[in-house]
Amino acid sequence: MTFPYLPRTSFFDRLPRRGGRLLAAILVGTSFLLSACAAPSARASGSGSGRPSDAGATLSAEESADALRLAQESRLELQTQSARLKELEGQVRDLTEILSWTAEQIQNQTRQLDSLRQGAAGMPPAASSTAPLHASQAPRRISSDEASQYRLALDQYFGRNYAAALKAFSDLLAQYPQGAYADNAEYWIGESRFAQGDYPGALAAFRKVFAYPGTEKADDAQLKIGYCHLRLNDRKKAEEEFRKLVSLYPSSEYVDRAQGEIDKLTGKPL
Numbered sequence: 001m002t003f004p005y006l007p008r009t010s011f012f013d014r015l016p017r018r019g020g021r022l023l024a025a026i027l028v029g030t031s032f033l034l035s036a037c038a039a040p041s042a043r044a045s046g047s048g049s050g051r052p053s054d055a056g057a058t059l060s061a062e063e064s065a066d067a068l069r070l071a072q073e074s075r076l077e078l079q080t081q082s083a084r085l086k087e088l089e090g091q092v093r094d095l096t097e098i099l100s101w102t103a104e105q106i107q108n109q110t111r112q113l114d115s116l117r118q119g120a121a122g123m124p125p126a127a128s129s130t131a132p133l134h135a136s137q138a139p140r141r142i143s144s145d146e147a148s149q150y151r152l153a154l155d156q157y158f159g160r161n162y163a164a165a166l167k168a169f170s171d172l173l174a175q176y177p178q179g180a181y182a183d184n185a186e187y188w189i190g191e192s193r194f195a196q197g198d199y200p201g202a203l204a205a206f207r208k209v210f211a212y213p214g215t216e217k218a219d220d221a222q223l224k225i226g227y228c229h230l231r232l233n234d235r236k237k238a239e240e241e242f243r244k245l246v247s248l249y250p251s252s253e254y255v256d257r258a259q260g261e262i263d264k265l266t267g268k269p270l
Contacts, residue, residue, distance in 0.1 A: 150181045166192040183212035203228040219252035
């Protein structure tokens with residue numbers, strides 16, 4: 001039996017024209033939605049295997065913040081230690097001055113004792129002496145008032161009352177120009193001016209110390225002369241004065257200190 005020819009028809013052709021178009025549109029829309037849903041999933045999968053995630057970027061930022069915080073803490077600690085070092089240097093300087101003052105006190109008491117002994121003995125001339133003592137080399141008598149004024153002036157200086165100390169030492173020197181403490185008073189006038197930042201005035205005072213023959217403040221004054229020139233930014237002159245101390249006073253307690261300054265000025269390693 002032969003059947004009549006029937007043209008091939010699709011499922012959509014069998015539907016009514018309007019219904020078929022509607023169903024086709026629904027299927028196409030569904031396909032588009034499925035493709036759109038698959039794309040983020042593929043991107044998420046790709047980001048996991050390729051580019052670093054946002055969590056990694058956040059971690060890097062946190063590490064940077066920690067490093068910055070540690071650097072700031074280290075800087076603060078360094079500033080604290082630097083301030084502490086300056087404080088310790090100041091304490092060492094104060095102790096050095098106190099030791100110097102103590103040594104002076106011992107020297108002064110020795111002078112007073114020698115003066116009393118000479119007064120009690122009437123200072124008879126020695127039988128073997130062939131020449132009299134020069135007036136400037138003769139033992140200087142110490143009055144109790146002079147010694148008291150000198151101690152009070154030193155108290156002002158070590159109490160950091162430099163203006164009061166300067167006046168006290170100047171008054172002492174004016175009242176006892178040839179006194180037992182005249183050279184010391186001249187030296188401490190220089191120290192008081194140095195502490196006030198008056199380096200030219202301090203320099204002039206320190207130089208006057210050498211006008212007193214036999215002074216025990218010569219090496220002290222020589223050292224401070226070097227420091228005056230150093231503060232006045234005359235490095236060449238400062239080096240000359242420090243070298244002079246090493247040369248003229250080889251047994252001075254300040255030789256090592258002066259040599260250290262020379263090494264710094266000439267660039268030698270310490």
